[in-house]
Amino acid sequence: MIARRIMVIGCSGSGKSTFARALADQLALPLIHLDAEYWLPGWAQPPRDVWRAKMMELVSREAWVLDGNYVNSLDLSMPRADVVVFLDLPRHVCLRGILLRPLRYWGQQRPDMAPGCIERFDGSFVRYVWEFRTRQRPRIMRALSTFAKNAKLVHLRTRREVRAFLADPAFLSFPKAA
DSSP states (O other), rough: OOOOOOEEETTTTTSSSHHHHHHHHTTTOOOEEEHHOOOOOOGGGOOOOOOOOHHHHHHTTSSEEEEOOOOHHHHGGGGGGGGEEOOOOHHHHHHHHHHHHHHHHHOOTTTEEEEEEEEOOHHHHHHHHHHHHHHHHHHHHHHHHHHTTTTTEEEEEEEEHHHHHHHHHHGBBBBOOO
């Protein structure tokens, strides 16, 4: 079976957007950046019911590469995924990723971000990344065992594994989990 719905999850700064873009290009699948769908101008958050309705619409599409892991909607996205790619990289790698990001995009909107969300330095975001392994990762692992039972899990732990996965043409075909 050729995967038609692929989730890319992991800590901020792990390279989800870059990986998802490369995967979508190689598979000729539509790319959905959840940050671009979630955030409102000025980094405002949508009401929970509005976000969940939007997520239901996004994941009901026939094919996609979904970049992002909004924990409060994994129950909607994971059951629809054929494959979940978990970029489970070390804390220092993710911290480096988010700390370099403002240098590259300072005062601009990133290509994978919602309109009106200008790149900035945010101490609470650094804390979120620092605490990801102890706070968010356990929630993701529970969601994987609960909601992604029919999806193939690809668990990548290093940049080398990420590069090898993208370079290996065997990734184009995934048998669905039994």
